[in-house]
Amino acid sequence: MKSINCVSCNSTLYLKHNDISHIVCASCGTLLSHKDGQTYLVHSQDTGNIREDANVLGIGTLGKYQGRTFEITGRIRVWAENSVYNYWTILCHDQLLILAEGYGKYAILEEDTHINISSTERLDTLYSNKRYTHPYHHTTNYYHFYRKDLVHKIDLEGQVKLPVLNAHMRIFDLVLDTEEERFLCFIEYAKDIILDYIVSPFSYSDLCFTQLPSSRPAKKLSCQNCNTEIEARGYPYILTYICPGCSCPVSHSGAQNLTTLSFPSEQKGYIIPLGTSITVKGKRYTLIGSAVKEELGTDEQWREYVLSHPEEGFAFLSEYGGHWQYVIEKDASPLRIYSGSNNRYDRVIDAYDVKEFKYGKSTFELYNRYQYKNICAEGAFPYDLPAAAYHNRVSEFIEPPYMWFFEQYKNQDVEVFFAEYIPAGDILDQIGQTERNNHQTGIGLLEPNRYFDLVESVRLFCLGMALLLIVFLFTSYNARQQNVVSSTLYFNDTAATTRYTSPPITLDKYKSDLEVDFTAPDLQNNWVEFNTTLTNRRTGDAITLTNGLEYYSGYEEGSSWSEGKQNDDYCLNSIAKGTYILEVEVQRAEPLRYTTDSNSYTVSAANSHLPTYVIIKATYDVPSYRNLFLLGLCLLIYIIVSYLMYYRKEQKRWSGSQYSKYKISSY
Numbered sequence: 001m002k003s004i005n006c007v008s009c010n011s012t013l014y015l016k017h018n019d020i021s022h023i024v025c026a027s028c029g030t031l032l033s034h035k036d037g038q039t040y041l042v043h044s045q046d047t048g049n050i051r052e053d054a055n056v057l058g059i060g061t062l063g064k065y066q067g068r069t070f071e072i073t074g075r076i077r078v079w080a081e082n083s084v085y086n087y088w089t090i091l092c093h094d095q096l097l098i099l100a101e102g103y104g105k106y107a108i109l110e111e112d113t114h115i116n117i118s119s120t121e122r123l124d125t126l127y128s129n130k131r132y133t134h135p136y137h138h139t140t141n142y143y144h145f146y147r148k149d150l151v152h153k154i155d156l157e158g159q160v161k162l163p164v165l166n167a168h169m170r171i172f173d174l175v176l177d178t179e180e181e182r183f184l185c186f187i188e189y190a191k192d193i194i195l196d197y198i199v200s201p202f203s204y205s206d207l208c209f210t211q212l213p214s215s216r217p218a219k220k221l222s223c224q225n226c227n228t229e230i231e232a233r234g235y236p237y238i239l240t241y242i243c244p245g246c247s248c249p250v251s252h253s254g255a256q257n258l259t260t261l262s263f264p265s266e267q268k269g270y271i272i273p274l275g276t277s278i279t280v281k282g283k284r285y286t287l288i289g290s291a292v293k294e295e296l297g298t299d300e301q302w303r304e305y306v307l308s309h310p311e312e313g314f315a316f317l318s319e320y321g322g323h324w325q326y327v328i329e330k331d332a333s334p335l336r337i338y339s340g341s342n343n344r345y346d347r348v349i350d351a352y353d354v355k356e357f358k359y360g361k362s363t364f365e366l367y368n369r370y371q372y373k374n375i376c377a378e379g380a381f382p383y384d385l386p387a388a389a390y391h392n393r394v395s396e397f398i399e400p401p402y403m404w405f406f407e408q409y410k411n412q413d414v415e416v417f418f419a420e421y422i423p424a425g426d427i428l429d430q431i432g433q434t435e436r437n438n439h440q441t442g443i444g445l446l447e448p449n450r451y452f453d454l455v456e457s458v459r460l461f462c463l464g465m466a467l468l469l470i471v472f473l474f475t476s477y478n479a480r481q482q483n484v485v486s487s488t489l490y491f492n493d494t495a496a497t498t499r500y501t502s503p504p505i506t507l508d509k510y511k512s513d514l515e516v517d518f519t520a521p522d523l524q525n526n527w528v529e530f531n532t533t534l535t536n537r538r539t540g541d542a543i544t545l546t547n548g549l550e551y552y553s554g555y556e557e558g559s560s561w562s563e564g565k566q567n568d569d570y571c572l573n574s575i576a577k578g579t580y581i582l583e584v585e586v587q588r589a590e591p592l593r594y595t596t597d598s599n600s601y602t603v604s605a606a607n608s609h610l611p612t613y614v615i616i617k618a619t620y621d622v623p624s625y626r627n628l629f630l631l632g633l634c635l636l637i638y639i640i641v642s643y644l645m646y647y648r649k650e651q652k653r654w655s656g657s658q659y660s661k662y663k664i665s666s667y
Helices: 120-129 424-431 434-439 454-476 626-654
Strands: 003-005 012-014 022-024 031-035 038-041 047-049 062-065 068-079 084-092 095-102 105-111 143-150 153-160 170-176 183-190 193-202 219-222 229-232 240-242 249-251 277-280 283-295 301-309 313-320 323-330 336-339 344-348 356-359 362-370 372-381 392-399 402-409 415-422 482-490 497-501 505-519 526-536 542-556 559-565 567-588 613-620
Touching: 022 068, 062 084, 068 095, 084 153, 120 143, 120 170, 120 183, 277 424, 301 372, 313 415, 323 424, 362 402, 415 424, 454 626, 482 497, 482 505, 482 567, 505 526, 505 542, 542 567, 567 613
Parallel strands: 047 153
Antiparallel strands: 003 012, 022 031, 022 153, 031 038, 062 068, 068 084, 068 153, 084 095, 095 105, 105 193, 143 170, 170 183, 183 193, 219 229, 240 249, 240 372, 277 283, 283 301, 283 372, 301 313, 313 323, 323 415, 336 344, 356 362, 362 392, 392 402, 402 415, 482 613, 497 567, 505 567, 505 613, 526 542, 526 567, 542 559
């Protein structure tokens, strides 16, 4: 390990790696540059030391990357217009890498030797086109620029690797436009000095950090309006603090935004108090800020709560009408379009250009576009709260229980957020306000519609019918289909009725069916009626059935026609075991005694006559399709009713959107 002496206090410093370029002396805080074996004192007005900081990581912290242990040797803290990020130098098996970290997001940056963007002009051209094709990645997709940070100040501590010390850096983040998002980062350290990095995102737990430093004291701010001292917890990631004395917003540097009036405290109505610890999605957060916001041009207001987690960063809870959403910021937009064939992506779309988009297997539809203003606020916010009003354009796309929304302040890069429905009880039960569950109004924007899902309903219907068919086939496999009655009944001369009584019929199954078939072969332009009785000889219980046959035919405009039928069958279901007698009384009608003749219709008595006989058959233990039909019908009715309830609920949900595809009915 190479050692050097501080040129200011002569302390001995041990370099962690030969490529270390800048060192902050731990004894006196002097910034040194080490180059070509020489150590120089560095003076820079835009570069400072890190004193106040809420970061959980520190110099000496250990972690794991690709199974290898790494050590943090130092960091560059970069200050952009509305954000602060850390670029830690890490030593991983004699290799210096960068750990990018901020707002609960973590990523390892490795230099990409295949990319050589050697000029600022080339980088500006790529950024203006908003896309970049990697020369060695075997893909037809583009990388898209989704964020650009203009750095105006940097802080250093420990030992870092820097091509050149320049406070006015530019950082460009890119994402590969596919479902499997891959990231690049271009850092312009100075004009024509550009390094290109492959970015590998990780969670805090993925990197297995150990040897974390003790917390540093919080920065103290003073309100310039009322001189109230503010303990700036979360500095420097918190951009706005609301003075507890006068409710005026104070920036994280202590400056007062004099163009913004103080937020009136009497309009609060917050449900969750500041400082409350609350668990959402398995993470334990602390509530650090609350605000009431209002959509411009309407009286619609909602409450927003800022949640802070020491390792996972910030999240938000949004509440409107008793309905809750959990919101996190995302690194890249899911808005993409296909160009031509082969599903190739062409460009990133502005959220104001589309009304729907697909992400994964879901289609997100435009619900609302609006601007908003802040009505009141308290606590701390990781964004510029006074600026987050009037000029913010918001586009919301929903696929309950999820939503993507895109927020843009003036001409800055679009910020992307992902929201998820949270049951009210999950929040209110933790703060002892369960009774508020009964105070919800309307349908929540992301409230799940559990009544109907087309794919699941089709799957349920098919599965249900398949099971019913299997049961039917299983139960009908051993059906005897035994003929127990087969008889022909003749009418005597002009008699109007004839009767049949069967010999005793033994039905020996616990429960079974008897199918009775009636046929009148010479029925023509007339009808017959059957009165059937099946009587149990032992108990006297009887099952009766009345049915008829009718058949008519003729000519209409030169073409023959017919209606009715000359045979039919009926099934007597679930007949108990026993001995039965089948009795049938058949009644016939008189033939037609008139003739009608016209251009369009002809029926004459010549082709109408009395039926002379009927045939009766009875078959025992036949498969019954009735249950199969009824159960299938019930399943279909259930799906139809579910869809109607689903449709009605969606009508209510979309009643507040001018982009609704549902016909809004009044009820």
